[in-house]
Amino acid sequence: MTFYLVCYDIVKDSRRTKVANMLEGYGMRVQKSVFECVLNDQQYESLQKKLLKHLNKKEDQLRFYPLGVRYRKKVVVLGIQPEMVVDDPAFIV
Numbered sequence: 001m002t003f004y005l006v007c008y009d010i011v012k013d014s015r016r017t018k019v020a021n022m023l024e025g026y027g028m029r030v031q032k033s034v035f036e037c038v039l040n041d042q043q044y045e046s047l048q049k050k051l052l053k054h055l056n057k058k059e060d061q062l063r064f065y066p067l068g069v070r071y072r073k074k075v076v077v078l079g080i081q082p083e084m085v086v087d088d089p090a091f092i093v
Helices: 013-024 041-052
Strands: 002-009 027-031 034-039 061-067
Touching: 002 013, 013 027, 013 034, 013 041, 034 041, 041 061
Parallel strands: none
Antiparallel strands: 002 034, 002 061, 027 034
16 A cells, blocks of 8 residues: 555646546545545556546646655644544545
8 A cells, every 4th residue: 555645737627526526535635636545556556547537638637646654654734634534444445
C-alpha cells in the first residue's frame, strides 16, 4: 500500500465532478482539487485507467505524488482538521 497525494486541474465542470466523485471512492478530499489516497498497485492502476476516460489530455492535468509511510506521519495540517483520516475503513475499495 502506498500513500498518494492526488491533485488535479480540470477545465470543464462536468469532467471535474466525475473525477472528484471517483476519487472520493478511493480516498479523502483534503482540498477542493486534492485527495489523499492509500492504494495498492492494482487500485492505483485501475484508478488511473478510470480517470483517463474523463480527462481531456489537451486541457486537463492529473498528478499522483507517491509518499512513503514515514512521510505520511509527518503531514502537517494548519487550520481546520478533517474529521476522518485516510486509513478509515470507509475508504476500502
